[in-house]
Amino acid sequence: MNSPAPESRLSVQGVTVRFGGLTALDDVSFEVAQGHVVGVIGPNGSGKTTLFNVICGFVRPTSGSLTWQGKTLRPRPDRLVRAGIARTLQSVGLFERLTALENVMVGAARARKAGFASALFALPRSDRDEQRLRDEALDWLRRLDVADAANRLPGTLPYPVQKRVSLARALISRPRLLLLDEPAGGLGAEDMTHLAGLIRGLPEAGEWPCSVLLVEHHMDLVMSVCDQVVVLDFGRLVASGTPDDVRSDPVVAAAYLGTDVPAEAELRATP
Amino acid sequence: MSRFIFLTFNGLSFGAVYAALALALVLIWRTTRVLNFAQGAMAVATAYVALSVSDWTGSYWIGFGAALAAGFVLGAVVERVAFRGADRMPPLNTIVIGVGLLILIEAVMGMLYGSANRGFPAAYSTRAYSVGSTALFSKQDVFTVGSVLVLMLVIAVLLTRTPQGLRMRAAAFAPEVARLLGVRVGRLLTLGWALSGLVGALAAMLVIPTGLGLFPQAMDGVFILGFTGAVVGGLESPVGAVVGGVLTGLALSYASGYIGSDITPLAALVLLVVVLLLRPTGLFSGSQVRRV
Secondary structure (H helix, E strand, O other): OOOOOOOOOEEEEEEEEEEOOEEEEEEEEEEEOOOOEEEEEOOOOOOHHHHHHHHHOOOOOOEEEEEEOOEEOOOOHHHOOOOOEEEOOOOOOOOOOOOHHHHHHHOOHHHOOOOHHHHHHOHHHHHHHHHHHHHHHHHHHHHOOOHHHOOOOHHHOOHHHHHHHHHHHHHOOOOOEEEEEOOOOOOOHHHHHHHHHHHHHHHHOOOOOOEEEEEOOOHHHHHHHOOEEEEEEOOEEEEEEOHHHHHHOHHHHHHHHOOOHHHHHHHHHOO | OHHHHHHHHHHHHHHHHHHHHHHHHHHHHHHHOOOOOOHHHHHHHHHHHHHHHHHHHOOHHHHHHHHHHHHHHHHHHHHHHHOOOHHHOOHHHHHHHHHHHHHHHHHHHHHHHOOOOEOOOOOOOOOEEEEOOEEEEEHHHHHHHHHHHHHHHHHHHHHHHOHHHHHHHHHHHOHHHHHHOOOOHHHHHHHHHHHHHHHHHHHHHHHHHHHHOEOOOOOHHHHHHHHHHHHHHOOOOHHHHHHHHHHHHHHHHHHHHHOOHHHHHHHHHHHHHHHHHHOOOOOOOHHHOOOO
8 A cells, every 4th residue: 555544444423314204214323444344234124225325425314424534424426436435326327328348437537637628638648548548447347257248338238247347337446445235136146156256355455455335135145245244124223243143133133034023023113 | 403512512501500509509408408598699699709809809710719718618607607406407497597598698798789780700701612603612611611520520529539528428328326436517517518608609600600690689590490400310419419400401401492591491390390200309319229
């Protein structure tokens, strides 16, 4: 690493989000330490996506705060990448009319050199920037084994390939924290193994270790890649710990993993 | 035959102007879903800037450059002041703002320069070269087509061959996702408007000398024809705008040449109706993009 950068730790402190009378997140606190992979699990509607939207700045918390790299984070979507945080979308969200390669190139917005005016007056230089960017994007597609999709439109690609392209688009910005919103959705076993390997490799990636915050339904993936798991239920954080801790926690079993129905109902009746 | 050739050149020359105006409209429409009704009035304002600057400096070309620069600035200012957040407004609001701006700009120009028709010089001679008895095209026609072509090539390169253009396209298709990737969408919207203002200014500088003259409402009619070109092209695609503009120019030139010049406005309407009946989304609309 070139400079003693502040530790890339994300702290979520007492975040509460209310939409009208509905409490989507209720006093949620946890941390993503540098080099950790943290999974967020919970039943549908438990507030996982709201949590992501708070971290991205799409939703402003009613109360509570975020700290990132030692400073208070007041997220705005278009400043997130500059802060070193990247996010993938549950719906993939590739630009339909740009090729896979161009999609990845857009992801490198932070690394841009040529401003518009200089592009206007110095086309040759801008042309070189474009070529460099193109090479870099292709390199990312290659690392994710989808280089042969480079010049195709997303709509013509199989879903797992689209997912990888969107991962490349997030990674090209060299984030310190990657937010993955259901990355395993719609993937088969083989793609899942590849994804698990990729996620586990991120925190150790040489020059720019990247922590991961993962929202996922697929329990096998969560349990195999995460250092720490956070469990949400009805917007409250009901448990956190290592995958083994969480797996054996009776509260979690009741709230999420689904033991017998009466126990679950009982639990919810007495919060 | 000689008449056909003359009408074709004439149509191409006017078509280039309509294409520029159509392109100006499309550049804004595809990013903000605003149909900028003030486009023509903004272009007239830049022509007045050219008039003043040329009078002051004595140089036609400094005035010409000033008009383009004024168009660029005016486009950016209009976006920042009048149309900020337009992508979240109901369509009717943006139309009302556009028409209001049109009236405002024309009124201000009337107050500053009077409503009389001011003579406005062309860059080059408008006398047509002829071969034998066949009139072909003038130097001004060549300049018109050439300068529009150059500007379009520059814009095409910017949009398709630079990282910034790539971001502009991304922001146009899915602003929220682009924002998440660190693209400063607001800035790019301003840039789109500024470019559009510049293209509109060029259109005014080229069309006003061709017998139209300079008065506050000078571009109202031209705007409608540019709009026709944009709709024929499908409103979405810059290439479509250019093709639509040229087609409109040619169609109107043939109609006025063979049927009579009274027919021109009607011919534009007929062209619009025919294209919309055959391809309701325009010739180059998004639905043409290959999907599987």
